[in-house]
Amino acid sequence: MNYFLDLFFSGLTRGSIYALIALGYTMVYGIIGLINFAHGEIYMIGAFTALIIASLLTVLGMNGMAILVISGLAAMVYAAAYGYTIEKIAYKPLRNSPRLAPLISAIGMSIFLQNYVMLAQTSDFLPFPDLIPNFAFMEPYSDFIGSSDLVILLTTAVAMLLLTIMIKYTRMGRAMRATAQDMQMAMLVGIDVNRVISFTFIIGSVLAAIGGLLIASHVGQINFYIGFIAGIKAFTAAVLGGIGSIPGAVLGGFILGLTESFATGYVSSDYEDVFAFGLLVLILIFRPSGILGRSENQKV
Amino acid sequence: MRIINEIKKSFLVALWFMFLTFPIMVIKVNPLEKLIVWRWHNLAMVGIASFFISFLLRCAGRWRKSAARRPPALTMKGLSNNPRAYYSALAVIALFSLVFPFIFSAYETSIMTTALMYVILGLGLNIVVGLAGLLDLGYVAFYAVGAYSYALLNYHFGLGFWVSLPIGAMLAAAFGILLGFPVLRLRGDYLAIVTLGFGEIIRLILENWNDFSFGPSGIANIPRPSLFGINLSLAASTIYVYFIALLLVIFTIFVVNRLQDSRIGRAWIALREDEIACQAMGIDKTRIKLAAFAMGATWAGMVGVLFAAKTTFINPASFTFMESAIILSIVVLGGMGSIIGVVIAALLFVLLPEYLRAFADYRMLLFGAVMVLMMIVRPQGIIGKVRRTYVRGQVTGDKRQKNGIITNLL
Numbered sequence: 184m185n186y187f188l189d190l191f192f193s194g195l196t197r198g199s200i201y202a203l204i205a206l207g208y209t210m211v212y213g214i215i216g217l218i219n220f221a222h223g224e225i226y227m228i229g230a231f232t233a234l235i236i237a238s239l240l241t242v243l244g245m246n247g248m249a250i251l252v253i254s255g256l257a258a259m260v261y262a263a264a265y266g267y268t269i270e271k272i273a274y275k276p277l278r279n280s281p282r283l284a285p286l287i288s289a290i291g292m293s294i295f296l297q298n299y300v301m302l303a304q305t306s307d308f309l310p311f312p313d314l315i316p317n318f319a320f321m322e323p324y325s326d327f328i329g330s331s332d333l334v335i336l337l338t339t340a341v342a343m344l345l346l347t348i349m350i351k352y353t354r355m356g357r358a359m360r361a362t363a364q365d366m367q368m369a370m371l372v373g374i375d376v377n378r379v380i381s382f383t384f385i386i387g388s389v390l391a392a393i394g395g396l397l398i399a400s401h402v403g404q405i406n407f408y409i410g411f412i413a414g415i416k417a418f419t420a421a422v423l424g425g426i427g428s429i430p431g432a433v434l435g436g437f438i439l440g441l442t443e444s445f446a447t448g449y450v451s452s453d454y455e456d457v458f459a460f461g462l463l464v465l466i467l468i469f470r471p472s473g474i475l476g477r478s479e480n481q482k483v
Numbered sequence: 484m485r486i487i488n489e490i491k492k493s494f495l496v497a498l499w500f501m502f503l504t505f506p507i508m509v510i511k512v513n514p515l516e517k518l519i520v521w522r523w524h525n526l527a528m529v530g531i532a533s534f535f536i537s538f539l540l541r542c543a544g545r546w547r548k549s550a551a552r553r554p555p556a557l558t559m560k561g562l563s564n565n566p567r568a569y570y571s572a573l574a575v576i577a578l579f580s581l582v583f584p585f586i587f588s589a590y591e592t593s594i595m596t597t598a599l600m601y602v603i604l605g606l607g608l609n610i611v612v613g614l615a616g617l618l619d620l621g622y623v624a625f626y627a628v629g630a631y632s633y634a635l636l637n638y639h640f641g642l643g644f645w646v647s648l649p650i651g652a653m654l655a656a657a658f659g660i661l662l663g664f665p666v667l668r669l670r671g672d673y674l675a676i677v678t679l680g681f682g683e684i685i686r687l688i689l690e691n692w693n694d695f696s697f698g699p700s701g702i703a704n705i706p707r708p709s710l711f712g713i714n715l716s717l718a719a720s721t722i723y724v725y726f727i728a729l730l731l732v733i734f735t736i737f738v739v740n741r742l743q744d745s746r747i748g749r750a751w752i753a754l755r756e757d758e759i760a761c762q763a764m765g766i767d768k769t770r771i772k773l774a775a776f777a778m779g780a781t782w783a784g785m786v787g788v789l790f791a792a793k794t795t796f797i798n799p800a801s802f803t804f805m806e807s808a809i810i811l812s813i814v815v816l817g818g819m820g821s822i823i824g825v826v827i828a829a830l831l832f833v834l835l836p837e838y839l840r841a842f843a844d845y846r847m848l849l850f851g852a853v854m855v856l857m858m859i860v861r862p863q864g865i866i867g868k869v870r871r872t873y874v875r876g877q878v879t880g881d882k883r884q885k886n887g888i889i890t891n892l893l
Contacts, residue, residue, distance in 0.1 A: 193839075199651055216672075216864060218675065218676070222584070227795050228507070231507060232506050232507070234512070235506045235507070235510050235512055236506065236510040238517070238519070239510060239512065240623075241517065242517050242519055244697070259505070261503075261506065264502070265503065265504055268499070268503060272855070273855045273859075276859045277858060277859065277862075278861055281616060281862075282672070283612075283616070283819075284858045284862045285858070286618065286672065286675065287811070287815050287854060287858055288811075288854065288855045288858040288859070290620075290808060290811070290852065290854065291812070291850070291851045291852070291853070291855040291857075291858070292854075292855055293848055293851070294805075294847055294848075294851030294854070295848060295850075295851025295852050295854075295855065297847075297851075298845075298847045298848040299848060300507060302845070302848060303504075303507050303508045303511075303525070304507060304511060305511075309512075310515065318550060325523060351664075379576075411804070415676070415679065415680070415683070418676055419560060419676070419680070423675065423777025424631075424671065453687075453691040454687065454688075454691060456683060456684075457684050457687050457688065459680075460680035460681070460683060460684050461684070462679065463676075463677065463680055464665050464677060464681070467665065467666070467669060467673060467677055468665045471668050471669055471673065
C-alpha cells in the first residue's frame, strides 16, 4: 500500500510540474496558435537563475527562507523577461507568415538558448541547493510523501487558483479570452492585442519558472538540457488535455505524471519516456482534439 | 535628431540585454566549492554588441522602409534561362566531384562524404516537409532504422552492404508508413510533436533494449562496403564510399526531380497549399500522405545503411533530436522545395563548421540564431522555389517546355 501511495504522490508531484509548464504552452497556443518550442528553455533558464542567485546568497551568508524567496523571485522576473524578449524577437515579426515559419523560428530559439546557457555556464550537471525545508509534521508520512512534494502540490494549487481568478475576473483576463476567440474582433473592440500577447508570454514564463525552481529543488540537480525533455512532456500534457484549454492542461499534466509514475514503478523504469509518448500517440489517434478540447471545424 | 533618437533607443535595448544576460553571462557559480566568479567583461561585450546590432538593424529598417521594397528573391532564373552557362556549370561541378578524392586527402574526402550524406537526408526530408508540407521532427528515426538494419543484418546473418542497402531503405519506408497511420488525421503542429515523440521512442528503444540493439554501447566492427569481393585498404575504401555517396546523391536528385512533376508530386504540393482544396480536387489524402512519409523515410534508410558502413560503428547517441533539427534546418535554410538550395545548404552546414574549427563550440548557437534570423528575413530560404506560373498568351508551347525542364531542377 505504501508503495502504491508513494508512486501516487510522486506521480502527482510530477504531474503538477508538467501542468505548470503545460499552462504556458496552452495559453500561448490558445491565443496565437503557436507551439512555443522555446518554452521548455524558459523553464530551464528559470531554474538556472534560481541556482545562481541561491548560490550567490549562500556564499554571502543568508539564511534558508530568505534565499528561497529571493531566488524564487529572481527566477520569475528573469523567466518573464526572457519570455517577453523571445516573443518580441522571434515570433512577433512572423505573426502573419505561414504556420511553419514561427514553429521553425521557435525551434531555432530553443537551440540557441540551450547552447547559450551551456557556453555561458557549463555542460555538466550542477547540484541544486535544497531550498525547500523539511517540515517536522510531515515525519509520520515520510514513507510515501516528502515535504517538497507537499510544497510543490500546494504551490501548484495556489498558482492555478490565481490564474483561474485572473482569467475569469480581471480586465486583462477578459481581454485574453477575447483575443483567443478572435484576434481581429478583439482588435476592433479596442483591445491592445500586442499587449495581451506579451502578457500571456509573461504569465506562462512565470509559471514555468515556478515549476523549474520547484522541480530543481526536488530533484537536486540541473543542467542546460533539462528544458528540452520537460518541454516535450509538458507539451504532451497540454495536447492530452486538449491544447488551448486551461483545465485541460492541468488534467493532462496529472494524467501524464501518474501514468509515468505507475508505469515506471510497476513495469520498467527504462522506458519512462516511451510511456509518455506512447500515451500521446494513443490519445491523438482516438481523440485528436484531446480530452477536454473542442474539435474545430475547418472552414474554407 | 533622428539619429540621436535611434542611438537613444539602441542604448535602451543594450541596457535591457545587459540586464537579461546578467545572471547567466556574468556570474559563474561552483556550488560544490562555493566559489563565485564574476565575469564583468561579458557584460560589457553584451552591451556593446547589442547596441551596435540594434543600431544597425534600426538603420537597415529605415533604409528598407524608405526604399519601400523587399530584396528580390534570389532564384536561379538568370542561370536557367541560359542553357549553355547552365550545362557548362553542371559539367564543371561533375568534373570537380569526380576528381575530388584524388586531389584532397582521405580526411577531406571523408568529410565530403558526410556532407553528401546530409545532402541526401536533406533531399529526403524535403519531400516530406518541402513538398508535402508535413513537418516531421523525427526524421532521424528512419536514419537510425537504416543504420541498425544494416548493422544487425550483418551481425546476425552476415549480409553485405549492397544487399542491406535496399532492405534498409524498405524497412525505413515501412516505418514511415507505420508512423504515417496514427498521424493521418493530425494537423501541422500536432504532427510535428508526434513525429518528434516517435523519433525519441525509437532512440529510447535502441538505447534500452539490450538484447536487440546492444544498448548504449552500440554495434562495432560493421564491415565497409565491398567491391566485388575485393578487400580494399582504408584509403581506397574511403574513396569508394565517397563515390557511393556521390552516386546516391545523383540518384536522389534525379528521382526527386522527376517526382516533383509527377502526379503524386503535384498532389503533394496541392496538399501543402491547402488540404481541403486538395481533397476537393479528388486527391486521396491518406494515400499521398503515407506515400510522402514512406518516400522521405526511404532516403533516410539508405543513408543510414551508408552511415553504418562508413563509420563501422553505430550507437543510439548518433540519432538524437539535434540531428533531426540539423536536417530540418538544412531544408529550411536551403529553401523548402528547392533541390539546389538544399544541396547548397547541406554542403554549407557540414563543411563550414569543419573548416571553422575555432567556432566549433559556437556551432549550435549559430545554427539556432541563423534559423530564427532566416525565418524573419528570408522565410523562403537561400534559393526560393520558382513557382510555376502560367502567363496567358505570352509563352509559346515550345519555349515553355524548354524552360520547364530547366526550372524544374531548381
